[in-house]
Amino acid sequence: MRMEITPAEASVSGPRTPAAPASRDAAVGITGAVSLLRPVRAGNAFEETVERLLQAIKLGVVPHGEKLPPERELATRLGISRVTLREAIRALQEAGYLDVRRGRYGGAFVVYRPPSPRKGDLRRAVTRMGEDDLEDALTFRMAVECGAARVLATTELTPRQRETLAARLAGVNDAAPADYRRMDIAFHLAIAELSGSPLLAAACADARLRVTDLLNAIPVLRPNIEHAAVQHAAIAAAILDGDPEAAERAVAEHLEGTAALLRGFLA
Amino acid sequence: MRMEITPAEASVSGPRTPAAPASRDAAVGITGAVSLLRPVRAGNAFEETVERLLQAIKLGVVPHGEKLPPERELATRLGISRVTLREAIRALQEAGYLDVRRGRYGGAFVVYRPPSPRKGDLRRAVTRMGEDDLEDALTFRMAVECGAARVLATTELTPRQRETLAARLAGVNDAAPADYRRMDIAFHLAIAELSGSPLLAAACADARLRVTDLLNAIPVLRPNIEHAAVQHAAIAAAILDGDPEAAERAVAEHLEGTAALLRGFLA
DNA sequence: CCTCAATGGTCTGATTCCAGACTTTTGGAC
DNA sequence: GTCCAAAAGTCTGGAATCAGACCATTGAGG
Numbered sequence: 319m320r321m322e323i324t325p326a327e328a329s330v331s332g333p334r335t336p337a338a339p340a341s342r343d344a345a346v347g348i349t350g351a352v353s354l355l356r357p358v359r360a361g362n363a364f365e366e367t368v369e370r371l372l373q374a375i376k377l378g379v380v381p382h383g384e385k386l387p388p389e390r391e392l393a394t395r396l397g398i399s400r401v402t403l404r405e406a407i408r409a410l411q412e413a414g415y416l417d418v419r420r421g422r423y424g425g426a427f428v429v430y431r432p433p434s435p436r437k438g439d440l441r442r443a444v445t446r447m448g449e450d451d452l453e454d455a456l457t458f459r460m461a462v463e464c465g466a467a468r469v470l471a472t473t474e475l476t477p478r479q480r481e482t483l484a485a486r487l488a489g490v491n492d493a494a495p496a497d498y499r500r501m502d503i504a505f506h507l508a509i510a511e512l513s514g515s516p517l518l519a520a521a522c523a524d525a526r527l528r529v530t531d532l533l534n535a536i537p538v539l540r541p542n543i544e545h546a547a548v549q550h551a552a553i554a555a556a557i558l559d560g561d562p563e564a565a566e567r568a569v570a571e572h573l574e575g576t577a578a579l580l581r582g583f584l585a
Numbered sequence: 586m587r588m589e590i591t592p593a594e595a596s597v598s599g600p601r602t603p604a605a606p607a608s609r610d611a612a613v614g615i616t617g618a619v620s621l622l623r624p625v626r627a628g629n630a631f632e633e634t635v636e637r638l639l640q641a642i643k644l645g646v647v648p649h650g651e652k653l654p655p656e657r658e659l660a661t662r663l664g665i666s667r668v669t670l671r672e673a674i675r676a677l678q679e680a681g682y683l684d685v686r687r688g689r690y691g692g693a694f695v696v697y698r699p700p701s702p703r704k705g706d707l708r709r710a711v712t713r714m715g716e717d718d719l720e721d722a723l724t725f726r727m728a729v730e731c732g733a734a735r736v737l738a739t740t741e742l743t744p745r746q747r748e749t750l751a752a753r754l755a756g757v758n759d760a761a762p763a764d765y766r767r768m769d770i771a772f773h774l775a776i777a778e779l780s781g782s783p784l785l786a787a788a789c790a791d792a793r794l795r796v797t798d799l800l801n802a803i804p805v806l807r808p809n810i811e812h813a814a815v816q817h818a819a820i821a822a823a824i825l826d827g828d829p830e831a832a833e834r835a836v837a838e839h840l841e842g843t844a845a846l847l848r849g850f851l852a
Numbered sequence: 853c854c855t856c857a858a859t860g861g862t863c864t865g866a867t868t869c870c871a872g873a874c875t876t877t878t879g880g881a882c
Numbered sequence: 883g884t885c886c887a888a889a890a891g892t893c894t895g896g897a898a899t900c901a902g903a904c905c906a907t908t909g910a911g912g
Binding site: 630666691 | 878
């Protein structure tokens with residue numbers, strides 16, 4: 319065993335990349351186009367795998383009671399060896415996120431429910447990831463989600479796609495409080511995935527999970543849900559309507575709102 | 586030595602990730618939120634490093650005659666060991682991209698100028714990366730660059746930032762034909778980097794370099810340049826004007842144009 | 853009860869990748 | 883000419899990772 323994870327520490331913010339200087343005002347000479355000489359790999363395979371699985375769990379991609387795909391398949395999908403995957407799974411098991419059972423019909427079952435947020439969680443989460451990283455993540459999310467909405471609104475949608483989007487919208491609206499975040503995520507990700515671009519979908523998923531810990535650290539309040547519902551509806555409508563600019567504006571407003579909410583809880 | 590690279594084969598399309606199915610119409614159940622269980626690492630460190638350096642060279646981040654940062658520093662920035670970096674450098678040296686000199690004032694000097702495109706290059710480049718990947722890349726680029734422009738237009742810009750943007754615009758306009766692509770890249774990347782979000786900058790750089798090989802494979806024609814110049818100006822104006830929607834629309838139009846140009850050469 | 857298939861658990865040898873110490877080359881400064 | 887600093891070049895032991903074969907456990911179905 320190489321690492322121990324406790325739920326308290328477990329973060330989704332990713333292996334702390336050595337932090338390319340985020341000089342908002344730097345002399346960005348093309349020589350200074352720093353973005354290219356950034357780290358080739360985020361960390362070691364083990365840590366990255368733990369992060370990924372943790373994300374899948376926290377985002378509710380694999381909900382409580384369900385199991386992860388079989389090790390062999392998962393290892394292939396993640397592009398790592400089974401050994402490494404197993405180490406990651408063991409770490410998550412020891413941290414209490416997974417219950418691993420052997421034998422046929424066995425597997426790694428998710429044993430985790432998002433804890434209800436307590437005062438101070440948000441502060442801690444922010445401290446863990448750093449203020450700059452927070453701004454970075456919020457900006458990034460704003461850009462990719464707006465872009466995704468625009469792209470999708472520009473696309474000629476198939477009936478199937480329209481249904482999926484509508485279903486996801488309904489999913490958020492009908493969600494029980496405990497399921498709300500999960501359904502919210504499903505809605506947002508659907509926009510990116512429906513665009514048909516795996517790269518874009520990955521970017522949106524990445525953006526979202528960079529703020530998951532933070533969002534999970536603030537309570538889900540009735541008025542916010544209602545407000546969000548209106549905005550979600552506007553987003554879906556604009557997309558179904560084929561109006562890129564409205565779609566984008568709607569997403570921007572929605573994310574602005576979320577960001578403001580976060581900052582509000584921080585202030 | 587583990588690998589040999591010839592300029593003809595050297596591609597920027599990245600290690601062929603096992604290709605998450607890009608089902609534009611799939612039942613994207615949240616269980617099907619495939620984006621999370623995508624490969625943890627793109628390939629081995631050596632190959633990824635070669636790609637990165639090649640990108641930096643082809644994108645003109647390190648132009649002809651300049652040298653890469655010293656090995657030790659570069660290895661740190663790329664998050665890999667010096668040994669691995671040296672292997673990558675050697676591969677690029679053997680492929681004729683770099684000239685490595687020792688001693689003080691030595692280093693790895695870039696010896697590469699983008700060759701003028703020949704008929705068939707584009708076809709080959711597309712074949713190498715795959716049609717689906719091309720669509721994916723174009724969509725991705727559209728989304729992130731539009732998003733970046735929107736974000737930047739929403740931001741309160743410092744005089745310094747305004748200058749940088751203007752300078753980059755001028756850079757493209759004044760560029761000699763041989764420098765055109767390089768300056769174009771600099772302009773586009775500036776938008777993302779000025780947003781102050783390293784994540785966003787990285788995403789845009791990534792998007793751009795996924796289409797570099799393709800763009801390099803089509804000739805730089807006068808009318809296209811002029812057309813692009815108008816669009817670049819519109820983008821910069823909208824951003825400086827603080828008009829997110831106009832900025833986005835301008836970027837979308839511009840990229841639409843580029844994509845159409847590409848498709849035109851392919852048809 | 854027995855068998856089977858699907859799944860996790862274990863082992864081994866090879867490969868990749870790393871950190872760090874040490875060596876050699878080179879050109880400028882004195 | 884000597885010395886120095888900055889750079890590439892080399893070597894070594896160890897850790898991480900992999901591929902693949904094989905073992906153990908379990909529940910379903912006959």
